[in-house]
Amino acid sequence: MHQKNTPLKACAAAAAMLLALTACGSDNDNALVGVSDSALAFDSTKYTTINITIDGVQVPVRWYKEVCYVAKPVAMSATQTSLTGASSTIANPTCGYQSMNIFVPESVAANTDTALYFAVNNSGWFASYIKASVADGASFNSTTSNVGAALKAGYVYIDVATRGRGLTAADGSYPGKVPSQVVDAKAAIRYLRLNDARMPGSASRIVVNGTSGGGGLSSIIGTSGNSPDYLPYLASAGAAGIDANGGSTLRDDVLAINAYCPITDLGNADLAYEWLYTTFGTRAAVGRNPNPAGSAQLAAKFPAYQQGLKLANGSGAALNSDNMMDQIRQEVTRSAEVYMAAGGTIPDLGEQMTYASGPTTGTYTNDWLDVDNGTKKVVSIDMAKYLKFVATQATLKAAPAFDQTGMTITAASGESNLFGTASQKYSNFTEYAWDNNDVHGDGIGYDDTGITGSRHFSLATTPVMGQVKLINPLAYIGTTAETAPYWYVRHGTRDRDTAFTVSINLTRALQADPKVQEVNYRLAWNQPHAGNYDVPEAMAWIAQTLKAAAARGL
Incomplete structure (x- = not known):
């Protein structure tokens, strides 16, 4: 069985000696030399007991409320603007963007081995104010709620707040620039490492969950573990495990990533988006081509970019712009066939297909996919019609899709205010x-x-090119940074928010990294830009991953 990383007697005997502390290598021992560590000690008695219901069964939960994970949080303006553009007043301007809510099922309060389900919540890379996914009296269905499923499984559930774009500080500055969100997530992980012996669960068994911008944040967390690139920023924030010389005494790598539709590789995402939606004339076909010259210019740069990644496709050949569309076809085919193998039925060509996106349901005509439900196989996919279909599910972003601010032709913003x-x-x-x-x-x-x-x-x-790197997982895969060994990545077949090439490149790079044990990747059948729609499957994967990790001594 996996054993929690607790202080060793040999190290304890030599606790006064920095050399001995370093030699012992325990997270908890090394943490003693961090400049801010004493200010970040976890108080295990400071919780409120709340009662929730999971699948009809009452479950008492300890709530450790708004635990500030840095010693030097940035003072924020009390008024902030949300993802939708609405203004709101925040209750905790002192540390509301750099804290976490920790929920511990009473049944595992003394368990030092259970996993920590680490949920990042920043949609669109916007700042994520502290939230409480668990409230007194709440009811959960563990087949549809990842929160309820995690708590039912006996994991510690953690809602993590982070800085991000759109955030305004009390002094009028913009503290959500890259890499603030990555630094905050790493600081929260370091807090958990520092206090591992004082807290329920094991900080060596962190599973990060996120969707969209949160999926992107999960991806960079999972690939940049222990990278020295972030140390100056961590020191500035007063993160745990940063010594007086700016060195690290703690780890910030994680065990597993559970990411949905990751918005990532932002420095090249515009090229991929335009290549995907101009190759078959999709923009023109759906009447969404406000910047045709720009689209063409950006798409023309994609082949060289893709070639430069030096990735391989599923057959071991170079993954380039000549065969990328076929890779997408293969992934859509696999998605449909997995769905049919699980008992799903896909309408024939010309028939109505139904979909469900959260509370919304609807229908559309299947004019692009020919299947044989008897053999549960895909006969053919018309890729031009498929991409046109995707582009009708949500309006295509104007070119450039992600770096739009300052261009009157787009009248949009993209992610420019991250930089x-x-x-x-x-x-x-x-x-x-x-x-x-x-x-x-x-x-x-x-x-x-x-x-x-x-x-x-x-x-x-x-600073921008350095910022682009600090948020790009591809910049760290295969380097000396510690990549999470286990990955579960999903990207909906109806998702137009970022190009399918982005998740394909991410997972192909991960598959080539010898540090990675498993990459469970799929285009999720008939899903839009969303996450946590496959709770039983994802939770089964997490359970299997924890078992496999324990067998490997992780």
Whole structure:
């Protein structure tokens, strides 16, 4: 059985000696030398007992409320703007974006081995204010709620708040720039490592769950474990396990990632999006082509980018723009066949197909997929019609899809406000958007600076290219960083929010990493941009993963 990482007697005897502490290698022992560690001690008595119902059974739960995981949180403005653009007043401007709610089923309060289900909640890479997924008197169905299923399984459930885009500090600055959200998640993990002996569960068994921007955050958490790139930022935040010299005395790698529709590889996501939706003329076919010249320019850069990744497809050949569309076809085929093998029926060509997205249901005509339900096999897929179908499920983003701010042709924002300095509301982070920014007076782009994108992003004083790396999992896979050994990634077959190539590239890179034990990847049949729609399957995978990890001594 997996044993929790607790202080060793040999180290305890030499606790006064830094050399001995370092030599012993225990998370808890090494944590004693962190500058902020004493301020971050967990109080195991400070909880409220609440009662919830899971599948008709009452379950008492300990709630450790709004545990601040950094010693130097950023003071925030009391008024913030949400993902929808609505203003709200936050109750905890001191640490509401850098804390976590910890929920412990009473049945495992003394269990030092159970997993920690670590949920990040930042949709669209926006800041995630502290939330409580578990409330007194709440009822859960464990077949549909990942929260209820995690608690029923006896895991510690953790809601993690992080900084992110759209956030305003009390001093008027913008503290949600990259890599703040990654730093915050790592700081929360380090807090759990620091306090492992004082807390229920095992900080060596963290499973990270996230959707969309949260899926992207989960992905970079899972690939950049223990990277020194983040240490200066962690020190600035007062994270656990950072010594007086800025070195690390704790780990921030995790065991497993459970990611849905990850919005990631932002520096190249525009190229992938335009390539996908212009190869068969999809934009024109659905009447959503407001920037045809830009779309063509971006799509033309995708082949070189894809070639440069040096990834392999499922057959071992180079994965490039010549065979990427066939890779997508194969993944859609597999998705449909897995669905039929599980008992699902797919309407014939020309018939009505139904879908359910949360509380919403609807129908559409199947004009792109020919199947044989008797043999449970796909006969053929018309990829041009399939991509047109995807583009009708939600309006295609204007080009460039992710770096739009400052371009009047798009009248949208994308993820541009993730980048730049804390004094900048946003910064374009791609050469195309920088060169085509036409909002005069924003201090961004060639129009205001007279500097081209290629020149601007090559300057040592420009932080953006470093920021792009710090949020990109592909930059860390296969390096000295510790990649999580277990991955479960899903991307809906009806999801138009990012190109299918993004999740395919991520998982192909993971499969090539010798540190990775398993990559469970699939395009989820008939699912839109969403997550946690497959709770029984995902939870079964987590249980299997924990068992496999224990067998390997993890």
